[in-house]
Amino acid sequence: MLVSIALTALAVLPSTNALVRKDGVGKLPALGWNSWNAFNCAVDEDKIMTAANEIVSLGLKDVGYSYVNIDDCWSIKDARDNVTGQIVPDPVKFPSGIKGTADKIHALGLKVGIYSSAGTETCGGYPASIGVEELDAATFASWGIDYLKYDNCYVPSNWTDQYVGCVPDGTNGQVYANGTCSIDNTTAPATYDWSTSNTAKRYRIMRDALLAQNRTILYSLCEWGQADVITWGNATGNSWRVTGDITPDWPRIAQILNENSFQLNYVDFWGHNDPDMLEIGNGDLTLEENRSHFAFWAAAKSPLIIGTALDLLPADLLDILKNEYLLAFSQDATFGKPATPYKWGTNPDWTFNASNPAEYWSGQSENGTLVLALNTLDDTAQREIIWSEVPHLETKHYQRDAFEVTDIWTGEDLGCVPYGLNKSVNSHDTIGFLVGNRC
Secondary structure: OHHHHHHHOEEEEOOEEEEOOHHHOOOOOOEEEEOHHHHOOOOOHHHHHHHHHHHHHOOOOOOOOOEEEOOOOOEOOOOOOOOOOOOOEOOOOOOOHHHHHHHHHHHOOOEEEEEEEOOOEOOOOOEOOOOOHHHHHHHHHHHOOOEEEEEOOOOOHHHOOOOEOOEEOOOOOOEEOOOOOOOOOOEOOOOOOHHHOHHHHHHHHHHHHHHOOOOOOEEEEOOOOOOOHHHOHHHOOOEEEOOOOOOOOHHHHHHHHHHHHOOHHHOEOOEEEEOOOOOOOOOOOOHHHHHHHHHHHHHOOOOEEEOOOHHHOOHHHHHHHOOHHHHHHHOOOOOOOOOEEEEOOOOOOOOOOOOOOOOEEEEEEOOEEEEEEEOOOOOOEEEEEEHHHOOOOOOOOOOOOEEEEEEOOOOOEEEEEEOEEEEEEOOOOEEEEEEEEEO
């Protein structure tokens, strides 16, 4: 029964199978907030409701942010209910229960998410869902859950894979170490079908359990980019992690951007690479680094899940999260494909480099072509965008080609700009423009 339900939810898109859900759920990248990056295991109802209320009061709801996601450590740690077998919300952390909290969030016109893992325990050591997927999916649905983040910790030995999956190195066909990946006899043959792996099977079981519920629950696969998830994730969930965990520092953000830039061919409506949640507002990121972080997550059509204490968020960072041009690109109803690199800049094209990823990106949208130029260097440097190099721009005369241009950060209409733009860019900052009609 579950298999037949799952198959009816699959629709064929160009070059891939996609998990198509009712009411457009999962068609566009999810926008919301998650508790983990701000609070880790110190999560409770007060913090969740503070975030939900701030989403409304700060105007984030008005620009599209809708999910309020409770991450790990929300339940009693050592046991399930001895009668029903259900996971039990921690009554100290969540005195209203998860359903009571969900009801409050729904009353604000927002949606609510929950967390579990495809293993015997969550990453924090709390009850997880392997072997009880149908029960947990039904429990989540009964509580009014709208989003499930499904992690990859404590996988039992009978569910581990026979091979190790690696992220392709775009330079020379070798493999880039993702976690403990190495070039040896455990690496999968080139012809191996990762959709037959135990990892893919574990995540499909929960997919089918969610599809069997009388409630649409967005399914976010948090399996860290393992098992070549980009090739089967779109038929299983509506987003899938393509990297390990993010941290609030520029070297890690640049590393993740580099990894994701080589895996964007699988992104379109109904399916999105997830390079992990946003760190804007956390750590010691500069204003420039926060801008670049958000710009490239939005341009890559990644889920935009805020991970900071919203009641402490400075106004300049709130402005980044509410950037109308980047949010419009992320949520474009006509073009589902992400922006992609068209020139690497500091490095030769197709260089796989964790500290200096591709710097020049472009993508189509209803409002024109989004063009970004990143300075990956530690000092201020010039970045030149030349119209004749940008995909999707119909150029004819090189020097004389001119287009209507808007600065995405200031909203300034730059008018009719010939040839291109040459700007001084601060370290780790990104300049961005919406390029419209020829003029």
